[in-house]
Amino acid sequence: MSVFDDPGHFGRLWADTYDLPGGLPDPALAVEFLADLGGGGRVLELAIGTGRVALPLAARGVTVEGVEASPEMVAKLRAKPGGEDLPVAIGDMADVPVTGPYGVVYLVFNTLFNLVREQRQADCFRNVARVLAPGGAFVIETYVPDPAGIDRDEQVQMREVTEDSATIRLHRYDRAAQTFVRQTVTFDAGGVHLHPFAMRYMWPEQIDEMAGQAGFHLAERYADWDRTRFGPDSTSHISVYRLG
Known part of the structure; x- marks a missing residue:
């Protein structure tokens, strides 16, 4: 599940x-x-x-x-x-x-x-x-x-970079199922923090x-x-x- x-x-x-x-x-x-x-x-x-x-x-x-x-x-x-x-x-x-x-x-x-x-x-x-x-x-x-936004299987975006942390956002699309999973990953002194999100559009x-x-x-x-x-x-x- x-x-x-x-x-x-x-x-x-x-x-x-x-x-x-x-x-x-x-x-x-x-x-x-x-x-x-x-x-x-x-x-x-x-x-x-x-x-x-x-x-x-x-x-x-x-x-x-x-x-x-x-x-x-x-x-x-x-x-x-x-x-x-x-x-x-x-x-x-x-x-x-x-x-x-x-x-x-x-x-x-x-x-x-x-x-x-x-x-x-x-x-x-x-x-x-x-x-x-x-x-x-x-x-x-x-x-x-927007079909242009989902024409690749994967996308990576840089969200924020400071002297204390860095955050990136990654998407993986399943165009046949019309779904995507998005993972927002933050690296800082406390470790690695994951914020997953998904949609069926x-x-x-x-x-x-x-x-x-x-x-x-x-x-x-x-x-x-x-x-x-x-x-x-x-x-x-x-x-x-x-x-x-």
């Missing part, structure tokens, strides 16, 4: 540094988009993490709940203003371990791809369909894979097909949270799926 099959792996490894400045996008536009879509009903964030989107959305008066596999991430959320008030189920987002119904379920910042097995991605859609209210929406934000049309198998249809697609028109040169997408 791979460490990437453990849904809490990411949070245990990254919770302490996840909120550092410069690492995460400003949630303001996502919050605006989701608040408009919510329609006053309950909203569920899968992989709620440290509350980057959920907390400002709740501050808008939206009833937000969450699913998160990592107690370490939830502890960071709880330490923030308003974090103690959000109901969060600890569990695998692919299982959607809540009952619903929810007017909106959302999964942002490429996190669908953190499910590294195709079957688990399909499970996520099927279980969202189970908890979504009639007329509700499932919102997904991911990047659009999909193109938008593949996500649409998987959604369709769970009973969803694509209702809206934009290039960003500002509702910019999605086109062939878009590098990301915000997709809104509805049942039926």
